[in-house]
Amino acid sequence: MIDRGSRLTRVLTFHVPLWGFVLLTLFPFYWMLVTSLKPDRELYNVAMNPILLREPTLKHYRLLFEDTPFVRWTVNTMVVAVVSTGISLVCAVGAGYALARLRFRGASIIGLIIFTTYLIPHTLIFLPLAQVVHMLGLANSLWALILTYPTFLIPFCAWLLMGYFKTIPLELEECAMIDGASRLRAMWSIVLPLALPGVLSAGIFAFTLSWNEFIYALVFLSSPETKTIPIGVVSELIKGDVFYWGSLMAGALLGSVPVAIFYSFLVEHYVGGLTAGAVKG
Amino acid sequence: MPAVSHQIALKRSNGSACWWLLAPLERQDLLAYVLLFPSLLFLGVFVGYPFLFGVWLSLSNKLVGHEGSFVGLANFLANWESSIFRQTVRNTLLYTVIATILRLVFGMALALLMNCHFRLKNIARAALLLPWIVPTALSTLAWIWIFDDRYGIVNWLIVHWGIAKRGPIWLGDPTLAMMAIIAVNVWRGIPFFGITILAALQSVPEELYEAAAIDGADRLRRFRHVTLPSIMPVVVIVLLLNVIWTFSDFQVVHVLTRGGPANSTHVFSTLAYQVGMGAGRIGVGASIALSMFPVLAVVVLVVLIRMGRRD
Numbered sequence: 050m051i052d053r054g055s056r057l058t059r060v061l062t063f064h065v066p067l068w069g070f071v072l073l074t075l076f077p078f079y080w081m082l083v084t085s086l087k088p089d090r091e092l093y094n095v096a097m098n099p100i101l102l103r104e105p106t107l108k109h110y111r112l113l114f115e116d117t118p119f120v121r122w123t124v125n126t127m128v129v130a131v132v133s134t135g136i137s138l139v140c141a142v143g144a145g146y147a148l149a150r151l152r153f154r155g156a157s158i159i160g161l162i163i164f165t166t167y168l169i170p171h172t173l174i175f176l177p178l179a180q181v182v183h184m185l186g187l188a189n190s191l192w193a194l195i196l197t198y199p200t201f202l203i204p205f206c207a208w209l210l211m212g213y214f215k216t217i218p219l220e221l222e223e224c225a226m227i228d229g230a231s232r233l234r235a236m237w238s239i240v241l242p243l244a245l246p247g248v249l250s251a252g253i254f255a256f257t258l259s260w261n262e263f264i265y266a267l268v269f270l271s272s273p274e275t276k277t278i279p280i281g282v283v284s285e286l287i288k289g290d291v292f293y294w295g296s297l298m299a300g301a302l303l304g305s306v307p308v309a310i311f312y313s314f315l316v317e318h319y320v321g322g323l324t325a326g327a328v329k330g
Numbered sequence: 331m332p333a334v335s336h337q338i339a340l341k342r343s344n345g346s347a348c349w350w351l352l353a354p355l356e357r358q359d360l361l362a363y364v365l366l367f368p369s370l371l372f373l374g375v376f377v378g379y380p381f382l383f384g385v386w387l388s389l390s391n392k393l394v395g396h397e398g399s400f401v402g403l404a405n406f407l408a409n410w411e412s413s414i415f416r417q418t419v420r421n422t423l424l425y426t427v428i429a430t431i432l433r434l435v436f437g438m439a440l441a442l443l444m445n446c447h448f449r450l451k452n453i454a455r456a457a458l459l460l461p462w463i464v465p466t467a468l469s470t471l472a473w474i475w476i477f478d479d480r481y482g483i484v485n486w487l488i489v490h491w492g493i494a495k496r497g498p499i500w501l502g503d504p505t506l507a508m509m510a511i512i513a514v515n516v517w518r519g520i521p522f523f524g525i526t527i528l529a530a531l532q533s534v535p536e537e538l539y540e541a542a543a544i545d546g547a548d549r550l551r552r553f554r555h556v557t558l559p560s561i562m563p564v565v566v567i568v569l570l571l572n573v574i575w576t577f578s579d580f581q582v583v584h585v586l587t588r589g590g591p592a593n594s595t596h597v598f599s600t601l602a603y604q605v606g607m608g609a610g611r612i613g614v615g616a617s618i619a620l621s622m623f624p625v626l627a628v629v630v631l632v633v634l635i636r637m638g639r640r641d
Contacts, residue, residue, distance in 0.1 A: 063446065070440055098486070148366075173578060176602065263467050
């Protein structure tokens with residue numbers, strides 16, 4: 050009796066709320082999937098239970114691929130995410146190493162500046178930045194994103210990598226230098242390999258951050274074929290008050306899948322990075 | 331002597347033509363400046379300069395395609411006279427306070443649940459992080475359709491469960507639309523709170539709990555006197571970061587309502603976008619965006635001080 054009672058309590062106070070959270074979390078994604086597969090007569094049928102799907106169709110996906118530049122948006126998003134992540138990692142490894150291991154004048158103030166830029170929201174500066182992008186002749190080109198995304202990727206990655214560099218004992222490097230290796234050599238072949246997990250975490254982060262970026266891409270790009278997925282789906286599939294719901298949800302799902310897969314393989318690193326960044330600071 | 335020759339030998343061994351070029355980098359300070367230069371260049375050109383330029387724009391009457399001229403604080407004064415701007419200030423504050431509190435409460439609950447052992451924990455954790463991972467603009471699209479007054483699931487449930495004969499027009503009513511915006515923001519923000527607080531919970535030393543248990547503290551007391559004080563520093567930082575992010579948020583409002591109906595759900599960023607990009611009044615738009623600065627500056631300063639103290 051007691052055992053059964055306590056099991057019931059556990060179900061009520063633990064399993065119900067926990068799986069309730071999971072259900073609420075996942076429902077919008079299920080909703081995307083179901084909507085993207087429904088024929089219009091089911092989508093716009095008030096009598097039917099909207100959770101159910103009777104006759105699935107790929108019509109909305111066909112429209113997405115044939116009548117919109119969705120493939121192009123995917124390529125754009127990928128190119129921007131990969132290149133800006135690459136640039137940011139190179140910069141951030143240097144910055145993180147310098148701030149964590151080298152002694153120089155102005156170290157603390159430079160560290161403070163880099164950390165502060167991490168906290169500056171895009172929406173505070175997007176209007177003047179659009180003017181700057183225009184002046185540099187980058188408007189409506191993917192370069193506008195490739196060159197501006199590092200501004201929020203570098204501070205985050207540098208901050209995260211600083212933590213990793215600090216955990217590597219200074220003696221390792223000193224030994225190598227006593228043995229005659231130059232500082233650059235010691236950095237390249239001793240410190241960097243040990244910090245690779247950190248570089249990987251930073252890379253995953255940077256990739257998802259640039260994949261998801263919205264306002265810069267919205268403001269800097271205007272022609273349909275230069276857009277990224279989030280902007281393209283939101284702006285090209287909503288025409289005035291007309292929403293192409295099936296294709297919208299198809300696009301939303303396909304735009305979410307790559308980051309979801311990417312991160313599910315590396316969820317341990319991701320959580321490690323998230324907590325290293327947010328908690329250890 | 332042998333040691334010296336050994337060193338020379340090693341130096342020669344990596345002595346290529348560019349060795350002379352790299353030699354100065356053996357000095358710590360020079361190397362540091364060289365390594366930091368690219369990062370600082372990016373931040374200077376694309377953050378520092380735009381920020382200062384934005385201050386100038388906010389003090390000018392610049393329009394798209396026209397040179398602006400200095401107008402002093404005219405934009406800020408005109409904003410304050412505008413009822414839409416005042417509504418925007420109220421909305422942003424309401425949005426930030428309510429969404430952050432709800433994120434904290436649910437995130438804390440989630441972290442406490444996830445701190446237990448149970449089957450399928452890894453799957454649950456991966457699933458729970460999804461809203462934080464996927465592009466917000468895209469998940470918000472699904473929410474528009476969830477809230478749709480005719481074909482959405484929310485209103486279907488309201489009718490189906492007999493709560494009302496007809497569900498409300500969620501995104502067509504100022505108050506309900508604001509509630510919807512907050513709901514989506516909370517849905518998206520819970521995982522970050524949950525996961526960071528969970529990490530903090532797991533770093534509380536087991537001995538503290540044992541000691542408290544020996545002293546006869548019950549579960550509630552242990553939570554209040556051991557758990558809470560230990561995770562507080564993390565909770566405060568996460569809270570402050572979320573205040574910054576929600577206060578300056580753009581995507582949820584832009585996608586869900588575009589500030590409508592009738593400009594009733596704008597926050598600073600969406601109003602700045604509508605005025606600066608939509609209407610081309612860049613000076614006024616910049617002044618609206620810059621109106622976020624005082625609050626942001628205070629919160630950022632608090633974050634910096636707290637982080638500095640922990641180092």
